[in-house]
Amino acid sequence: MSAGVRGVPVSKELGAPYRHPLSKDDLATSPEAGVTTLYELFNATVKKHAGNKCLGKRTILSEENEFVASLGKDMVKQTLSEYEFLTYSQVKEKVDQFGSGLMSLNLTAGSNVCLYASTSPSWMIAAQGCFAYSHPVATVYSTLGEDAIVSTVNEAECLVIITDGELLGTLNNILKDCPAVTHIVYSGDAKAAHVDKMKATHSVHKFEDILNAGKAKPVACKPPKPDDLAVIMYTSGSTGTPKGVMISHASLTGAVGGLIRALPPIYPTDVYIAYLPLAHVLELTAEHVVLYLGCSIGYGSPLTLSDVSAKIKTGTKGDCTALKPTIMAAVPAIMDRIRKGVLDRVEGAGFIARNLFAYAYNDKLHKTQKGIASPIWDSIVFSKPRGMLGGNVRVMLSGGAPLSPETQMFMKVVFSCPVAQGYGLTETCGGGTICSIEDLDVGHTGGPIGSNEIKLIDWEEGNYRTSDVNNPAIGMPRGEVLISGANVTNGYYKQPKMTEEVFIKDKDGKMWFHTGDIGQWLPNGTLQIIDRKKDLVKLQAGEYVSLGKVEAAAKQSSFVDNTCVYADSFNSYCIILVVPAEKRLKEWAAENNLSKLSWEELCANPAAAKAVLTDIQAVCKAAKLARFEVPDKIKLCWQQWTPETELVTAAMKLKRENIKKAFADDIKAMYS
Numbered sequence: 001m002s003a004g005v006r007g008v009p010v011s012k013e014l015g016a017p018y019r020h021p022l023s024k025d026d027l028a029t030s031p032e033a034g035v036t037t038l039y040e041l042f043n044a045t046v047k048k049h050a051g052n053k054c055l056g057k058r059t060i061l062s063e064e065n066e067f068v069a070s071l072g073k074d075m076v077k078q079t080l081s082e083y084e085f086l087t088y089s090q091v092k093e094k095v096d097q098f099g100s101g102l103m104s105l106n107l108t109a110g111s112n113v114c115l116y117a118s119t120s121p122s123w124m125i126a127a128q129g130c131f132a133y134s135h136p137v138a139t140v141y142s143t144l145g146e147d148a149i150v151s152t153v154n155e156a157e158c159l160v161i162i163t164d165g166e167l168l169g170t171l172n173n174i175l176k177d178c179p180a181v182t183h184i185v186y187s188g189d190a191k192a193a194h195v196d197k198m199k200a201t202h203s204v205h206k207f208e209d210i211l212n213a214g215k216a217k218p219v220a221c222k223p224p225k226p227d228d229l230a231v232i233m234y235t236s237g238s239t240g241t242p243k244g245v246m247i248s249h250a251s252l253t254g255a256v257g258g259l260i261r262a263l264p265p266i267y268p269t270d271v272y273i274a275y276l277p278l279a280h281v282l283e284l285t286a287e288h289v290v291l292y293l294g295c296s297i298g299y300g301s302p303l304t305l306s307d308v309s310a311k312i313k314t315g316t317k318g319d320c321t322a323l324k325p326t327i328m329a330a331v332p333a334i335m336d337r338i339r340k341g342v343l344d345r346v347e348g349a350g351f352i353a354r355n356l357f358a359y360a361y362n363d364k365l366h367k368t369q370k371g372i373a374s375p376i377w378d379s380i381v382f383s384k385p386r387g388m389l390g391g392n393v394r395v396m397l398s399g400g401a402p403l404s405p406e407t408q409m410f411m412k413v414v415f416s417c418p419v420a421q422g423y424g425l426t427e428t429c430g431g432g433t434i435c436s437i438e439d440l441d442v443g444h445t446g447g448p449i450g451s452n453e454i455k456l457i458d459w460e461e462g463n464y465r466t467s468d469v470n471n472p473a474i475g476m477p478r479g480e481v482l483i484s485g486a487n488v489t490n491g492y493y494k495q496p497k498m499t500e501e502v503f504i505k506d507k508d509g510k511m512w513f514h515t516g517d518i519g520q521w522l523p524n525g526t527l528q529i530i531d532r533k534k535d536l537v538k539l540q541a542g543e544y545v546s547l548g549k550v551e552a553a554a555k556q557s558s559f560v561d562n563t564c565v566y567a568d569s570f571n572s573y574c575i576i577l578v579v580p581a582e583k584r585l586k587e588w589a590a591e592n593n594l595s596k597l598s599w600e601e602l603c604a605n606p607a608a609a610k611a612v613l614t615d616i617q618a619v620c621k622a623a624k625l626a627r628f629e630v631p632d633k634i635k636l637c638w639q640q641w642t643p644e645t646e647l648v649t650a651a652m653k654l655k656r657e658n659i660k661k662a663f664a665d666d667i668k669a670m671y672s
Helices: 038-049 088-103 121-132 146-155 165-177 192-199 207-216 249-262 281-292 319-323 332-348 351-368 375-380 383-387 405-415 466-470 496-502 547-554 582-591 599-603 606-622 656-662 664-670
Strands: 053-057 060-068 073-080 084-087 113-116 137-140 160-164 183-187 203-206 229-234 244-248 271-274 296-299 327-330 395-398 419-424 432-434 452-457 478-485 503-505 511-521 527-532 536-538 544-546 560-566 575-580 633-636
Touching: 038 088, 038 121, 038 249, 038 281, 053 088, 053 121, 084 088, 088 121, 088 207, 113 121, 113 146, 121 137, 137 146, 146 165, 160 165, 165 183, 165 192, 183 207, 192 203, 203 207, 229 249, 229 281, 244 249, 249 281, 271 281, 271 319, 281 296, 281 327, 296 319, 327 332, 332 351, 332 395, 332 405, 332 560, 351 375, 351 405, 375 383, 383 405, 395 405, 405 419, 432 452, 452 511, 466 478, 478 527, 496 503, 496 511, 527 544, 527 547, 544 547, 547 560, 547 575, 547 606, 560 656, 575 582, 575 606, 575 664, 582 599, 582 606, 599 606, 606 633, 633 664, 656 664
Parallel strands: 053 296, 113 137, 113 160, 137 229, 160 183, 183 203, 271 296, 271 327, 327 395, 395 419, 575 633
Antiparallel strands: 053 084, 060 073, 229 244, 419 432, 452 478, 478 511, 503 511, 511 527, 536 544, 560 575
């Protein structure tokens, strides 16, 4: 383990809060004096970096159908232009125009505006325009189901929805259930039929029309106060109906200040690739960090990210190849897929290439763990996979879910890219802890960021206590993770009871957010998340199973693309639902004379299920899971779990209740 101290307790008292070493006596509350709102943050960075490239995007040059052999069907493939950028001063001009244009819709300061759109320069320009005129932004994932969109728009009482042209069809289906909405603003192309239908009941405007209205009739900004609401961020609903987290301007600028104190140096010359949903706190906070520091942001999408992404025409550039980013954020599910993509390519290479990769990987792994560079291997073996991300990525930020140590180390070795894994929640603006890129070890989430302090409290039911530090068999304090600081938000919108349950003041009046996660402090002040209260299920014999822990282990199987573990208190074993890795399972089918089966038939084949389960059980045992934690029965699910099917969130987190309902009959059969 690296000797660097990443977190320090504020006192010697058992259960004392930990802070970042630079913040032991002074928690950060903003990135700099005088920057306490997002309006002030954006204006400050424009003054410093006016001529720098700010927001960039690519234009679709052509679209055509291309047959994809692995899927057995045609897919629409795109050829895209190179990136075209607006400077910081040009973006500022559009922000002012858009904000002024919104005022022409008779909005008053404080009126909520819904942003229901994909990640793009238009999203950020619209948001900054709202911030400049004190309009809180209610965020909605572009992949959210119709019922959840209606719930969000109605709860936030939004008068205006800012969206993409391609989403007008969905809005037409639900606007009758959203009585407060009067105006729709859309960017990009839209079908004339969708626009005409919407115009019959609502005022419809192109994004450019709002810009032009603001240009023709400028309106003075109406700057927000630090405690004013900036964003109502609706979580993606992994446990039910989305709930809106109230993020003030002070909370988000506090998160930016705390992260800057904890992150490695980032420079105005850095380039950030933006493709995750801006409706997710990881992306929103990350983009404000790089904006404040004067970096360039190039927008893309998960479907066009690499040269082999689903929507990229064969032989043309993906977003990373075109942009060559130096900084990238990714949720673990995406990094797991990058890792499996590389390993699939290696497996398909010749005998010599496979063995060279394995030797190079093991040798570099050994050196990486000692802090020794491997320039020869980087040049001979790893340059090609590194090119998948453009070749220049020097820092990767990870959050949103636990990242497996195996994948984290794989990214370090193959891509020569340290992964700054972080831990945070929407309720803490994504802030909490973050790894140092100097750390040689993996498997933890780093030390506290500079704007918050973290403490653990006993959770007796799960047998986790801060006094475990005095137990020779454990030697570390353990308990539920609580976070306090400038980046902690104000609770849940119109949900006072829910807010009171987890945002709790201590005897000294300090507010602590109770995360529900179970952690332990490692000796150097880094936090390791070891369980989650909601993921713990007591089996029939009284043993606790951590569903997330089992899933993380199972994902190390080459047969697994996605998985959900299920257990209940009426049975003595857990079961597992698996979306198989198609390439690997079809290879197994070819080896076992089952190639003639369709994909659906293969997933229903008992021999295939047994083979996948056997491999999962082996990796679980290798991960030292207890006997009762290793899945006993399996169901192979032939359809992918996507946000559109509402089985996972936009950030690819499992929607357990939805999965439970969708596979209720299969679960019942596995327990019969």
